[in-house]
Amino acid sequence: MEITLKLLKPLKDAIGKDLLTLEVEEGTVTSLLQHVSKEYPELGKELLDDKGGLDYRVNVILNDKPLNELDVEVNDGDQVTLFIPVSGG
Template structure:
């Protein structure tokens, strides 16, 4: 399993109470499941559906080393030691 850095932004950071921490996993799905296990309050903000056919909420953007996983293998995207995952909720303002 890879050890990666997770960075949370906006209200996700507020809910978790921290903005950066390490998690382990082999895929983005593993990392996100570990995230909601560590911070159950994030579950409804990250996943629309879990189980056999998990789906990330449509308004959440997940980046692996600066690349949106929507342009990769999505939840099946593999992670490696030292990778960085950023999770961005929608934000507004001006």
């Protein structure tokens, strides 16, 4: 199935692209992100923490829904957006 991954700054800088179209097997957001981290190790460095899990600072939006749990199924045609929240004035 086809999933679109949207990356915001600075994550997109890791691979020089803000949109990736991925052909993946059925699975969850977790398995999708593990797959992406293997395919794009530079992005993986930004996404994963020391234990190999997704760094809690990385926010995930599945289509229009922000996720606090990643064991959520992804479906053909879904868009997953990843970003690191920063604040300021």
